[in-house]
Amino acid sequence: MIKTSAKTARILIDKINEVVKRPIKLMEVCGTHTNAISASGIRQSMPKKLQLLSGPGCPVCVTAQSDIDWVIGLARTDKAVIATFGDLMRVPGTESTLEKEKAQGANIRVVYSCLDSLKYAEDKKPAVFIGVGFETTAPTIAGTVIKAHANKIKNFYVAPFFKLIPPALRVIASNPGLKIDGFILPGHVSTIIGKRPYQFLVDQYRKPCAITGFEALDILQGIYLILKQLKDRKPEIAIQYERSVNQQGNLTAQKIIKAVFKTTHAEWRGLGVIKDSGLLFANKFARYDARAHFTIKVPKPKPTGCRCGDVLLGSIIPPQCGLFAKICTPSNPIGPCMVSSEGACAAYYKYER
Amino acid sequence: MRDKSKVKSQKSKAKSQTLKLDSRITLDYGSGGRKMHRLISEIFIKHFNNPILRKFEDSAELEIQKSKPDYCFTIDSYVVKPIFFPDSDIGKLSICGTVNDLAVKGAKPLYIAVSFVIQEGMSLPSLEKICASIANTAKSAGVMIVTGDTKVIERHSQDQPRPSRIKQEIFSYEQGRGEEIIITTCGIGKILPDFRNPTLSAKNINIGDKVLINGNIGDHEGAIILARGQFDFKARIKSDCAPLYGLIETLAKAKCRIKMMRDPTRGGLATTLNEIADAAKLGISINETDIPMQKSVKGISDILGFDPLYMANEGKVVIIADAKDANRILRIMKKHPLGKNSAIIGEVIRRKHGLGVWLNTKIGSQRPLLELEGFQIPRIC
Numbered sequence: 001m002i003k004t005s006a007k008t009a010r011i012l013i014d015k016i017n018e019v020v021k022r023p024i025k026l027m028e029v030c031g032t033h034t035n036a037i038s039a040s041g042i043r044q045s046m047p048k049k050l051q052l053l054s055g056p057g058c059p060v061c062v063t064a065q066s067d068i069d070w071v072i073g074l075a076r077t078d079k080a081v082i083a084t085f086g087d088l089m090r091v092p093g094t095e096s097t098l099e100k101e102k103a104q105g106a107n108i109r110v111v112y113s114c115l116d117s118l119k120y121a122e123d124k125k126p127a128v129f130i131g132v133g134f135e136t137t138a139p140t141i142a143g144t145v146i147k148a149h150a151n152k153i154k155n156f157y158v159a160p161f162f163k164l165i166p167p168a169l170r171v172i173a174s175n176p177g178l179k180i181d182g183f184i185l186p187g188h189v190s191t192i193i194g195k196r197p198y199q200f201l202v203d204q205y206r207k208p209c210a211i212t213g214f215e216a217l218d219i220l221q222g223i224y225l226i227l228k229q230l231k232d233r234k235p236e237i238a239i240q241y242e243r244s245v246n247q248q249g250n251l252t253a254q255k256i257i258k259a260v261f262k263t264t265h266a267e268w269r270g271l272g273v274i275k276d277s278g279l280l281f282a283n284k285f286a287r288y289d290a291r292a293h294f295t296i297k298v299p300k301p302k303p304t305g306c307r308c309g310d311v312l313l314g315s316i317i318p319p320q321c322g323l324f325a326k327i328c329t330p331s332n333p334i335g336p337c338m339v340s341s342e343g344a345c346a347a348y349y350k351y352e353r
Numbered sequence: 354m355r356d357k358s359k360v361k362s363q364k365s366k367a368k369s370q371t372l373k374l375d376s377r378i379t380l381d382y383g384s385g386g387r388k389m390h391r392l393i394s395e396i397f398i399k400h401f402n403n404p405i406l407r408k409f410e411d412s413a414e415l416e417i418q419k420s421k422p423d424y425c426f427t428i429d430s431y432v433v434k435p436i437f438f439p440d441s442d443i444g445k446l447s448i449c450g451t452v453n454d455l456a457v458k459g460a461k462p463l464y465i466a467v468s469f470v471i472q473e474g475m476s477l478p479s480l481e482k483i484c485a486s487i488a489n490t491a492k493s494a495g496v497m498i499v500t501g502d503t504k505v506i507e508r509h510s511q512d513q514p515r516p517s518r519i520k521q522e523i524f525s526y527e528q529g530r531g532e533e534i535i536i537t538t539c540g541i542g543k544i545l546p547d548f549r550n551p552t553l554s555a556k557n558i559n560i561g562d563k564v565l566i567n568g569n570i571g572d573h574e575g576a577i578i579l580a581r582g583q584f585d586f587k588a589r590i591k592s593d594c595a596p597l598y599g600l601i602e603t604l605a606k607a608k609c610r611i612k613m614m615r616d617p618t619r620g621g622l623a624t625t626l627n628e629i630a631d632a633a634k635l636g637i638s639i640n641e642t643d644i645p646m647q648k649s650v651k652g653i654s655d656i657l658g659f660d661p662l663y664m665a666n667e668g669k670v671v672i673i674a675d676a677k678d679a680n681r682i683l684r685i686m687k688k689h690p691l692g693k694n695s696a697i698i699g700e701v702i703r704r705k706h707g708l709g710v711w712l713n714t715k716i717g718s719q720r721p722l723l724e725l726e727g728f729q730i731p732r733i734c
């Protein structure tokens with residue numbers, strides 16, 4: 001079994017080498033892909049002319065600086081118990097991190113699911129869940145809000161920093177400077193939204209795509225499917241990750257997102273404000289919006305020299321950032337891309353130095 | 354110091370020299386990774402420095418009679434949430450961890466001192482259960498609990514909010530949840546004659562030596578993650594928590610020539626191999642496909658974005674031996690109940706580009722395998 005996977009990998013790598021004749025840039029949209037590509041050594045086995053660039057698919061990394069500062073500001077008011085995914089703890093804000101605030105006594109809890117944050121909704125202090133994530137995370141958070149609503153838990157809020165992947169891809173595909181030839185599309189997000197929301201990549205931008213799984217072999221196969229479309233000049237949204245993704249996606253999850261949220265403009269780190277790329281509570285659930293409930297003064301961001309924005313756009317790879325591995329390391333991250341397990345800088349640091 | 358850290362060669366550390374320790378202790382100083390190593394070398398060693406401590410072994414060799422070292426001495430504290438997990442608990446863990454630190458130095462564990470710091474509010478049945486488990490484990494490891502201490506500390510109400518009725522309906526609160534206890538155990542053991550001259554140490558290893566492990570990696574951390582009940586997984590993983598002395602004694606009795614051993618606890622296999630490579634000033638290459646691992650551990654780590662190579666073990670030992678002895682050692686290990694899944698996972702090589710540990714991946718390429726930095730944090734998907 002193990003031997004066969006090495007053999008299959010070899011065959012796929014040979015095929016990939018055969019079809020790459022000119023310089024090609026592919027973007028792996030999802031941070032989990034970036035991590036897998038680094039960990040399995042795929043990058044080193046690719047032809048020199050083929051560049052794999054990481055994209056905006058790391059939820060913590062794309063969260064805007066001002067949003068991080070908002071959370072830190074909230075922590076300092078001591079008016080709420082903050083519940084957050086662990087990923088966010090070490091992301092540097094303009095003046096501090098949540099980890100440092102916690103060490104100084106701020107009431108911050110790391111939770112593994114939004115549902116857990118309900119535990120911290122006390123009578124005296126409300127709990128605020130920090131809602132970062134993509135289409136994959138939004139349904140469970142929507143589920144929690146519905147549960148809180150049904151159980152009349154009043155002291156509970158969510159800071160909605162959610163992002164949607166397709167609008168960000170439109171920004172990248174339409175940017176002539178980036179010259180991305182094709183997209184390795186995220187398996188998990190696509191499990192929820194299906195294939196249709198990506199169709200514009202083919203119809204308007206003629207970009208070959210493959211929705212791809214997360215094993216090394218999946219990724220090699222995904223890359224090959226894209227290269228083949230490039231060669232045949234027949235772009236489409238191929239589904240490599242058939243064992244999990246179908247055409248229309250997970251309708252139940254889509255329904256619950258629709259019931260609780262509506263789309264809104266959202267600010268992305270590096271990509272700026274993108275139309276309809278975020279989620280806000282629909283009117284029925286508007287009272288759960290932490291941003292509307294708490295007024296927090298956010299400091300003006302100071303420039304740090306961090307180039308996460310460029311990394312997320314695929315316009316540089318992490319070692320091209322002057323701070324990479326010199327000043328910026330996972331123990332002392334300057335930007336979020338070095339913090340998250342899905343961040344490109346963390347993956348390069350861990351696996352490719 | 355159980356953390357087996359050492360002052361690294363200046364070269365490999367050059368990159369992080371520009372960094373300062375943070376002004377406050379944050380949680381990742383306890384993760385077994387690089388920050389903890391720096392805390393140990395820059396604070397503890399600075400103040401406590403002496404030749405025995407400075408060896409950074411799992412336990413300290415003591416010359417009680419004037420001659421070769423004949424006793425080993427070690428201490429460790431245990432904090433784990435939840436305090437009960439499948440097939441094991443903090444009590445068993447507190448004995449295994451300490452006797453294993455003695456055993457991997459080739460010492461037979463003899464006596465244990467135990468100290469409890471109990472948070473007020475702990476239920477007596479929970480404490481009894483933990484003590485019974487300590488007693489059982491000590492018995493099976495052949496050690497005696499000879500002295501101890503107890504303190505009770507205040508409970509901070511904000512740490513564990515009392516569950517309201519509604520919340521009790523939404524969440525299930527099991528035994529041990531919200532209860533906290535810190536157990537510290539200190540152990541002394543006598544080095545087996547076969548491991549006395551020379552004593553087991555990274556200094557003994559050479560290029561070409563083989564690296565062995567006695568079974569699946571990541572089980573302990575996998576079990577803890579699942580036992581926390583924070584994720585909706587159907588899988589059940591048992592901790593590998595077990596006293597290793599029996600296995601090691603079997604190897605000693607069979608006259609297996611072992612050069613060094615180490616137990617890959619916090620920070621996982623990858624961190625331990627880095628510690629060995631750095632201490633020996635050599636390299637180690639391991640083959641991804643040879644590393645034994647349960648499917649369920651691979652499964653949950655894929656979902657959470659964890660790397661099992663960095664996940665903690667509590668019943669595993671990494672053994673380094675001459676290539677010509679390795680196969681025989683492997684055969685004997687496989688016959689022992691704690692070694693059924695043993696494997697030769699790699700070998701000692703020259704250092705490459707200043708880096709110690711290299712992983713041959715399953716698709717046939719090679720990449721460096723660095724020590725853990727900070728925590729592994731579940732991904733947000």
Ligand code: SF4
Binds near residue numbers: 308333
């Ligand atoms: S290496 Fe650090 S500073 Fe540079 S882009 Fe990445 S996170 Fe930002």
